[in-house]
Amino acid sequence: MAARHKPLSGNQAKVYDALHKAGRAMTAYEILDAVRETGIRAPVQVYRALEKLGKSGHVHRVESLNAFVACAHDHAAGGDAVGFAICDDCGDVSEFPVPGNASEVTKAPSKLGFVTEHMTVELHGRCADCAERESA
Amino acid sequence: MAARHKPLSGNQAKVYDALHKAGRAMTAYEILDAVRETGIRAPVQVYRALEKLGKSGHVHRVESLNAFVACAHDHAAGGDAVGFAICDDCGDVSEFPVPGNASEVTKAPSKLGFVTEHMTVELHGRCADCAERESA
DNA sequence: GGGCGAACGTTATAGTATAACATTTCACTT
């Protein structure tokens, strides 16, 4: 992940810090509330920062929540894609690596000539804690 | 997919027909424009129909586009999940089956106790036609 | 014909994201 080490600009750092401190998925407007005290005033400032942070790998977008999370781990390693396991009870979002080129998944489309540039994998369900609590 | 054969209500049929005739992904408001002539006037009517159609398997939501597509094929069969291959050039969205329980993908989270209820898989990239045209 | 649940209609509003344009900052060069 080459761009990973470019220094963050002011607003990018503010947005990333808010997301990282929160340790959970946040919508752009939740982020905006969190960084207002730092001087950021408008949604577009947050979205711009998020766009850059996404490109540099610091932040991921969770499509099915219209939300964003700070990247949990160094997935520079294997070119693995990332997936999210989203608990619909407690809202917890945890990132996990999607193995290799996820051949099982992309096999069918690539046979038809589709060239994948980005892959979104999001699981909805119950995290371990909530699943256990419910079965009790 | 048990509920698959309940008859559609009036609005549900209008929305499904619009989506099926178009043969492409449409946003809720594009659908609204398409069904206005049938008497549907308000966004909420479209969203309500889409919600039911989603539950019955007639329609899928494409999270990364905030759009909807008519289900292309009878995936009642194997309990396979569905994925979408989305061409960022021409906008084409094609549905494909995600094999089995997609063990490669869900292995990591399920080891940690996560119980998957629904899985979203969306690939962005270039369809065969656009990939070829670009390499020319 | 009354009761019930699903579907429908209407208005208003909440929530998510970007357009357009002016200004400032900053690294780099001359």
Next chain:
DNA sequence: AAGTGAAATGTTATACTATAACGTTCGCCC
């Protein structure tokens, strides 16, 4: 130090996506 070009920032306005809250109508079954 002044110039310059790209990136980042700031401001306002607006577009796009989705749901809340409420009342009415329809179809079915008793």
